[in-house]
Amino acid sequence: MGGTVRWGVLATGGMAAAFTTDLMRMPDAEVVAVASRTAASAEAFAGRFGIPRAYGSWDALAADEDVDVVYVATPHAAHRAAAGLCLEAGKAVLCEKPFTMNAREAEELVALARERGLFLMEAMWMYCGPVIRRLTELVAGGAVGEVRSVHADFGLVGPADPGHRLRDPAVGGGALLDLGVYPVSFAHLLLGEPDRVSAHALLSPEGVDLNTGMLLGWDSGATALLSCSIVADTPLTASVSGTEGRIEFSRGFYRPEGFTLHRRGREPEEFTVAGRRDSLQHEAAEVMRCLRAGETESPLVPLDGTLAVMRTLDAVRDRVGVRYPADAEGAVTRA
Numbered sequence: 001m002g003g004t005v006r007w008g009v010l011a012t013g014g015m016a017a018a019f020t021t022d023l024m025r026m027p028d029a030e031v032v033a034v035a036s037r038t039a040a041s042a043e044a045f046a047g048r049f050g051i052p053r054a055y056g057s058w059d060a061l062a063a064d065e066d067v068d069v070v071y072v073a074t075p076h077a078a079h080r081a082a083a084g085l086c087l088e089a090g091k092a093v094l095c096e097k098p099f100t101m102n103a104r105e106a107e108e109l110v111a112l113a114r115e116r117g118l119f120l121m122e123a124m125w126m127y128c129g130p131v132i133r134r135l136t137e138l139v140a141g142g143a144v145g146e147v148r149s150v151h152a153d154f155g156l157v158g159p160a161d162p163g164h165r166l167r168d169p170a171v172g173g174g175a176l177l178d179l180g181v182y183p184v185s186f187a188h189l190l191l192g193e194p195d196r197v198s199a200h201a202l203l204s205p206e207g208v209d210l211n212t213g214m215l216l217g218w219d220s221g222a223t224a225l226l227s228c229s230i231v232a233d234t235p236l237t238a239s240v241s242g243t244e245g246r247i248e249f250s251r252g253f254y255r256p257e258g259f260t261l262h263r264r265g266r267e268p269e270e271f272t273v274a275g276r277r278d279s280l281q282h283e284a285a286e287v288m289r290c291l292r293a294g295e296t297e298s299p300l301v302p303l304d305g306t307l308a309v310m311r312t313l314d315a316v317r318d319r320v321g322v323r324y325p326a327d328a329e330g331a332v333t334r335a
Contacts, residue, residue, distance in 0.1 A: 005288045008033040008067035008091070010058060010082055012045040015096055016073040019123075020049050022280040029284060035061035058082055062089035069119070069287060072096060077171040077326060080105040083120070087112045092119035094287050097185075098177040101326040103310040110303045119290055121283075121298045122306045124185055128282040130273045131256045132189070133300070135240075135247060138271075139190060143261060145244030147190055148222050152183035152238035152253060155211075155229030166230055167206050169324050174208030176201075176316060180228030182254045183238070184316075185309050187216055187224035190240055193308035195219045201320035202231070209322050216312070 007023055009016050009031060016034075023029045031051050036042040039056030046054035055061045061070065062085050069092040072082045076098050083095045087109065099122040100106045113120035126132055139147060155175070158166050166173045187194075194216035201212040210231045216224040227234065238253035239246055245263035249256050258272030283301075290298050297303050317323065 004028055004030050005291060006030050006032045006066055006068045008035065008061045008064060008070045009045075009051075009073065010035050010061055010070050010086070011073040012036045012041045013073060013075075016045070016071070017048075019071055019073060019280050019284070020045075020051075023284055024049065026281055026284060028288065032066050033061055033064050058085055062086045062091060067091060069094060069291060071123070075165065075171050076177060077101055077324075080109060080326075083109050084112060087116060087118055087120065090116065090118065092287075092291060094121050094123050094283070096123045098172070098181045098313065099306050099310060101172050101177070101324055103307065103314045105326065106307050106310040110307060113296065113303070117296060119287070119296045120303060121287060121290070121301050122303075123280075123283055124301050124306070125280055125283045126182060126185065126254045127189065127301045128286050129255070129279075130282065131258055131271070134271055134273070135259060136189060138247070138261065139240060139242075142244070143263070144240060144242030144246055146220075146222075147240055147242045149241040150187045150190055150222070150224040150239070151226070151241075152186045152224075153227040153229075153234040154179040154182045154236055154254065155227065155232045155234030157233050158230030162204075162206060167204055167208060169207050169322075172324055172326070173206070174204075174210070174322060175212055175228040175230045176209050176313060176322070179230070180212060180214070180226070180316070181309065181313065183224075183226035183228060184214070184216075184312055186238055186253065187226060188305060188309050188312065191216075191218055191220075191222050191224065194224070194312060197312060197315040197319060199316045199319040201322070203321065207322060209317075209320055212316065212320060214316055 033053040035055040042054035070086040072095040074082045083093045165171050196217040198215040201209040211229040214226040236251045238249040249259045261269040
């Protein structure tokens with residue numbers, strides 16, 4: 001695939017708007033269609049962004065021959081159904097995080113994409129940004145020695161209304177899937193899948209996690225202390241410590257402007273990257289690079305890594321007693 005990559009956007013919420021805005025700033029990307037569950041929502045979104053085609057059904061978008069790749073930005077309870085529909089129709093897919101509601105759904109999507117030879121990637125934008133990519137290069141190059149400890153937190157004061165989606169088990173409510181996926185993914189990026197998972201959480205009357213602490217352990221002796229919350233405004237910081245030094249991120253580690261490297265006997269080193277730290281263009285550029293190269297998986301956001309993160313999230317939910325209707329065998333949510 002060469003030239004302009006033609007995108008379809010499936011959903012019309014805040015993430016869909018943010019991604020579309022960034023796509024439209026890229027000269028080699030074109031948003032040619034949008035779909036929603038209702039024609040009115042799709043038409044309003046298309047009018048807002050000047051998108052030529054608006055569909056009131058997901059099926060119509062999946063069948064559009066002018067769409068090269070679909071960005072799935074539905075609520076995560078519908079990711080399995082939406083991404084699966086597009087893959088069945090032969091479309092490449094970028095699916096928002098958390099990738100699915102559980103590891104079983106993720107395994108189904110990955111198996112489908114691999115069977116069809118189609119591109120599939122989780123929209124873990126943190127992995128694609130230049131600051132995090134520089135972090136992984138330094139750690140891989142031994143800048144902090146052997147990694148022994150990772151810390152990361154993501155918490156905010158969320159809605160108190162029991163009717164809000166973050167309080168609803170049916171749509172994957174709670175802190176873990178919306179916010180905890182970032183600290184967990186950060187730890188996985190540096191250490192891989194843990195060998196042991198411990199967790200404790202404060203649960204809501206509806207049965208979702210409001211405040212969760214996680215301790216992950218590896219046979220190497222490394223540990224990760226992570227937390228997420230929708231009832232506390234946490235520092236939103238992260239660090240990775242090793243036998244030779246440590247790297248520290250200030251507030252907003254998941255969309256960083258830079259970080260500080262501390263090594264014994266040396267002055268602290270500051271690493272920064274110019275430009276918007278919240279840009280979604282980095283992940284879009286990686287998707288388009290892969291499509292042009294004929295790659296069906298991104299080395300920056302590998303599918304095996306996504307599956308490993310989903311297994312860890314499942315393990316945390318198991319430890320704290322959070323269960324979703326989607327965990328029932330064969331359950332698939334379309335809306």
